[in-house]
Amino acid sequence: MGMSGGSAAGNDKSEGQRFSCKSKLTALVVDNGGVCRATQTALLRSYGVETEAVETGEAAVELIASGATFSLIIIEMLLPFMNGPETAKQSRAMGAQSKILGITAFFDERDQQEFLAAGADNFIEKPLSPEFVIPIIRELDN
């Protein structure tokens, strides 16, 4: 029926295929929206990525300052107070070598430029899709 027992795209148990990362990968989701934190976290965890989520840029920066390292950090553009690009900038300034993905509800080229200039590697529009995230995880895995 598909109501339960299914698994993530590229991870379809019914087809006997399973994508999961080989190495120990970690991710941090930074988003002030509960739905986005929940869905992005679940997607990454379905691929075997140990994932944490925080609501604010400040919380993300505090985590990194405390020594936490992440293979991948996904940051919402329009965070309150410390916005996405500022969060990326401060993370890089502290030496974070994570892959940083900026994400937003409304794609805008100026926001893209701002995020990339701040140290992000990519900038996409929500929702976070398997088609986009699987190649990133494969790249990190290698």
Next chain:
Amino acid sequence: MDVMTQLQRQWREHTAYLRKEGYLDDQFEQLQKLQDENSPDFVAEVVSIFFDDSEKLLNNMARALEQKVVDFKQVDAHVHQFKGSSASIGAMRVKNLCIEFRNHCEAQSLEECVRCLRKLQYEYSLLKNQLEYLFKLEQQIRAAVV
């Protein structure tokens, strides 16, 4: 046809109806694929968060538009968050209205924003009813299994 088969058919038909009418898009299916034996209530849990967040955001938008001097940037921030969450669960009609709403925020048109907010409130309540019915069917199916 036994009760279980009938309920499962109703569930499939209702899901197909929601897709056909544009209430939901492919992203909802992605969420369903994330539901498994380790997180058997994942979709219902995420949708519950969506309901809570949406109601707060709609209230925030309404209050912001009632101010003597409307801060369209603030309204836009609420619309931004609503679009992000609706896109993340596959709520297509709600998401598309957020796109329209954003245009009115950018144009700083109070009348159009208020009109759009009403459409958004209506569309959201339709979606909520439809999803609540879907989850009711799921509960009945689980009860039938036990």
